[in-house]
Amino acid sequence: MSDATTDPQARLTHDQVLEAGLDDWRKVLDRLKARFRTGDFATGVALVDRIGAAADEADHHPDVSxxxxxxIVTLSSHDVGGITSRDIDLARRISGFAAELGAEADTSGLTELEPALDTSGDGRLGDFYAALLGAESGPGGVVDASGQVPAVWFQTPPGPDDPRGAELPPQDPEQRWHLDVWVPHDEGERRLAAVLAAGGRLVSDAEAPSYWVVEDADGNRSCICTPLDRG
Known part of the structure; x- marks a missing residue:
């Protein structure tokens, strides 16, 4: 095993996460995420109880819904801003608990949402949106540590000479908000197909499978994002 996969302070790449063989889990944005179908509330409570005990034992605590x-369980090492061997180890234990209780893992539909605002990105709006959402302003955006609202980030829109905008037709100047919808590596094309079947339009696949730009019938754009081809 490489040093990165055993060092509890080293961030793991997407490929290293895949090599861990966590069939019940997917990397979504910078987190490990799993859904376990319990079928009833009592089984869910029992699973959460076991997760809580294991988390306290490991001194590493996931977000649980x-x-x-x-x-739904989300794992991340907040001290390094990504996934580490600590998350891999706890994910394996949680999968074991779910199997013992008869809770079936279901990776379909796992999603993380990031609203993005096209602005200068200089931080001048951070305090406003932090106050509005009850969150905290940080580099490049606003984060709610309690998880009640998704993180909001500020994106400088591409200028006329920026290659990011070269493949895209002109956007409605009134749209400044867009959704970055993060899905697992094996969900991007399925999510795109569902969007197109629901009346959406593909604006650009120039950066696929990293992301696809889509728009609704009124021309409002969003991005379907995966961890692929991101270095």
């Missing part, structure tokens, strides 16, 4: 039919 419990609803009637499922438990």
């Amino acid at each position: 419990l609803t009637y039919p499922e438990v």
